[in-house]
Amino acid sequence: MPAHLPAVLAACDRNRERDRADLFRLLAQPSISTQNVGVRECAGLVEAFLDGAGLAAQIIETPGHPMVFGERSGPPGAPTLLLYGHYDVQPPDPLDAWVSPPFEPTVRDGRVYARGAGDNKGQFFAHIAALRAWVETAGQLPVSVKVLLEGEEECGSPHVDGFVAAHRELLAADLVVTADGPAHHETRPQIEYGVRxxxxxxxxxxxxxxxxxxxxxxxxxxxxxxxxxxxxxxxxxxxxxxxxxxxxxxxxxxxxxxxxxxARIPLDPGAALASVGLTRYAAPEDLGHVxxxxxxxxxxxxxxxxxxxxxxxxxxxxxxxxxxxxxxxxxxxxxxxxxxxxxxxxxxxxxxxxxxxxxxxRPSHTALDHPLAAPLRRALATGFGAEPFDVPLVGGSLPDAVWTRTLGLPSFVVPYANHDEANHAPNENLVLDRFYAGIRTTAALVAELAADGR
Ligand SMILES: [Zn+2]
Missing domain, CATH: 3.30.70.360 (Alpha-Beta Plaits)
Structure with a gap:
């Protein structure tokens, strides 16, 4: 295991209560981008968390809701990891369908229930908690890290293209990692290499x-x-x-x-069809599910x-x-x-x-055999305690092409959230063990990238 990593992982495990309390503060702050409710206050809170993790943080204006950006340099010559996420959330309606209020994070059966728990606060905060553990334990990060959190993802990211094109220097990196979306499988993590x-x-x-x-x-x-x-x-x-x-x-x-x-993706096609009340595929019928x-x-x-x-x-x-x-x-x-x-x-x-x-x-894709996928696979195995599988492309659409096409970088999406996170729906939730596994994964990722670069 790379140097410092065992100590940092131990710190991640010791910090669980504090990390959870900080996540709850973030979840208690509404940030509904389409309704302009609490977005700027949330940006300020995210900036403070980045700052508290030892990153130089700033709020950068756009024609819409602002970006929050943080960075910290690693040793000279170390690679640069760009972490992307979003601090805005969907409206919580219908309110009466929530078991507990959407902006009062509540734990039931090992899950935190709140709007934004999985999409995307719990996932990007896992990055921040991991970076904080690194800086507190080792006094430094082993690679350079940049964090970009946008405030308009839930309205279709209207300003990300322009922002990225205008800030190429600021965002210069070797790879982009996004923790977003639900994972397919209960125990095995996955890496997504592109979007339609x-x-x-x-x-x-x-x-x-x-x-x-x-x-x-x-x-x-x-x-x-x-x-x-x-x-x-x-x-x-x-x-x-x-x-x-x-x-x-x-x-x-x-x-x-x-x-x-x-062929290696663990999936039961019959069960997937049945889960939405279908018994057959759209024409042509003789094609594989994935x-x-x-x-x-x-x-x-x-x-x-x-x-x-x-x-x-x-x-x-x-x-x-x-x-x-x-x-x-x-x-x-x-x-x-x-x-x-x-x-x-x-x-x-x-x-x-x-x-x-x-x-x-635009569609986006990164080659399955990209060399920077290897450290990410090792990090996921460490963080989740199970071997990840590769998803060459996911069916939905994200503005991932800003990384792969505009900046020409490899981009990987690694969902930390559970498959039933109920994002965009009432009773959105995040399995807390997955939140902690996400923190360990990001902590391991920076170490693996550093080890890989030597
Ligand atoms: Zn969303």
């Missing part, structure tokens, strides 16, 4: 100036709902293939290493509206119809390029249908 991207659009069709009598005008007036339905039928085939011309041009085929990692998330983009109809949907019948030709579509993108697809191809597709098949772009996020 996203393109979100709204398409709309118009017919007559108002709804028409379907008898008097039937056969005369074009129906905008049919216009959308026909168009949508040209986007995805019944066999499950996306048929937008050129859509797959930049889809990177799964590498043998990715296929190997997928491969669907890792290796394939999607074209999803998130909503389709038009005409009459109420009780009984109403014989009309609707005047308008809209659909919301989200496309999950995989490496190396680019949302701008996919949007251009989608526009061209709509022009060709339904020139009167309007397309509006509502959002986009």
């Amino acid at each position: 991207g996203l393109l979100y659009v709204e398409i709309s069709a118009r017919g007559a100036a108002h709804d028409l009598h379907s008898g008097n005008w039937g056969g005369i007036a074009p129906n905008p709902v049919w216009a959308l339905v026909h168009l949508l039928g040209t986007v995805l085939s019944p066999a499950g293939e996306i048929t937008v011309e050129g859509f797959h041009d930049d889809v990177r085929p799964l590498s043998p290493a990715a296929r190997d990692a997928i 491969e669907r998330l890792v290796g394939r983009p999607t074209a999803n109809i998130a909503g389709l509206h038009g005409g009459y949907g109420g009780e009984g019948s109403k014989t009309i030709i609707p005047a308008e119809a809209t659909a919301k579509l989200d496309f999950r993108l995989v490496p190396d697809q680019d949302p701008d390029d996919v949007y251009a191809k989608l526009l061209a597709h709509v022009r060709r098949h339904a020139p009167d249908v309007a397309v509006r772009r509502l959002g986009a996020m």
